[in-house]
Amino acid sequence: MKPSLVVIGNGMAGMRTVEELLALAPGHYDITVFGAEPHGNYNRILLSPVLAGEKSVDDIMLNTRDWYSANGITLHAGDPVVHIDRRRRVVRAASDIEVRYDRLLLATGSKPFIIPVPGHELPGVLAFRDIQDVEDMLTAARNHKRAVVIGGGLLGLEAANGLLKQGMDVTVVHVTDALMNQQLDKAAAQLLQRALEARGFKFMLSAQTEEIVGTDRVTAVRFKDGTEIAADLVVMTAGVRPNIALAQEAGLHCERAIVVDDTLQTYDPRVYAVGECVQHRRATFGLVAPIWEQAKVCAAHLASAGHRRYVQQASPTRLKVTGIELYSVGDFAGGEGCEDLVLRDARRGVYKRLVLDGHRLAGAVLYGDVQDGPWYFDLIQRGADVSAIRHHLLFGPALAA
DSSP states (O other): OOOEEEEEOOSHHHHHHHHHHHHHSTTSSEEEEEESSSSSEEOGGGHHHHHTTSSOTGGGEEEOHHHHHHTTOEEEETOOEEEEETTTTEEEETTOOEEEOSEEEEOOOEEEOOOOOTTTTSTTEEESSSHHHHHHHHHHHHHOOEEEEEOOSHHHHHHHHHHHHTTOEEEEEOSSSSTTTTTOOHHHHHHHHHHHHHTTOEEEOSOOEEEEEESSSEEEEEETTSOEEEOSEEEEOSOEEEOOHHHHHTTOOBSSSEEEOTTSBOSSTTEEEOGGGEEETTEEOOSHHHHHHHHHHHHHHHTTOOOOOOOOOOOOEEOOSTTOOEEEEEOOSOOTTEEEEEEEETTTTEEEEEEEETTEEEEEEEESOOTTHHHHHHHHHHTOBOGGGGGGGGGOHHHHO
16 A cells, blocks of 8 residues: 655645655655645746736646646645644544545645734735735725735735736835835835836835724724825735644644754654745745755655755845846845945946955845846855955956956
8 A cells, every 4th residue: 555645735835845756756655635725736926917917817827636636646625634633643624534644744834924903804904825815806906996005025015016007006004114125225125116106106114004994894004103094905915924833733843833854854754844834944934946945855755765955045036026127135234344335327227236245245136137146146155255356246247257
């Protein structure tokens, strides 16, 4: 009899691991997948173009139901696991189905952080996380006019862009005084803000949400300083939290997320975890590149071809909001003893900032001209000595060579 692999979570991390496993050891396991959403596996990163009306839900599907059956995988879509019994090695789903496992893969992802202010449960207050959220936003855009997006990070700007494209009047509210403050320095954030304002975005920065106002539906957002703005739709994009309740209840070791070693194994050697629900050497993950690497390493160990180790690497951030080019990687805060190389060309709308730490490049923020981003990324990854090309660094590889 084949050993049984149960996967909890039908998202990108879990299914990428399964695809890698099928490539390495086809037919090795009987595979059962449980997913909370009533769909096959889709590309969550492409929800923004669906919201903006540039793609359909069908366009973003990665694995259709036929793919699961063709690969002999049992899919329970729309039936989340509610309990893991590690002693009996059984999982139980909401529908009371029980499945035994020899190996268990947790890919429970993360859940949106909903700011717990009064009124956060009113109809018209949404997150931006899954297909259902996007469908709810599209419905709201057809019937209402004024949207407020809380959170001026990457996700918030993408949500705002989609709602603008759907004809809504959109205000982005952000708690700090600069957009995308995790990825950009002040100067680049201001350039971004001006470019977005020219496209019809409105912003309220350094604004702390105190209450979402309304009786049977949201009507306004009120701030700490007492000001209010009218809203028929509020989208919360103020970050995510790893989804670890199931793992905690099963007694697996969790800190901020499910703690795994370099093989993506939890403290229980039969249980692995990948994606946004894991914590590896104190870090958690939200970008695709590290999660794809986790999937490769985890699949190798599940296939008993395990000699790979997961090694964290820096991942660049790119902004996809239409027509605005933005690239950020590494440490751009710059600590003690770091120096900045800056190029500004206001007429062309180009800004570049490189952070040097000794003879090495530590970080880069590029706005308006990002074609050299991958080159800078490579220099950071390799820890290359850039002292010989320091004077040409800002002008890219053509001059530096």
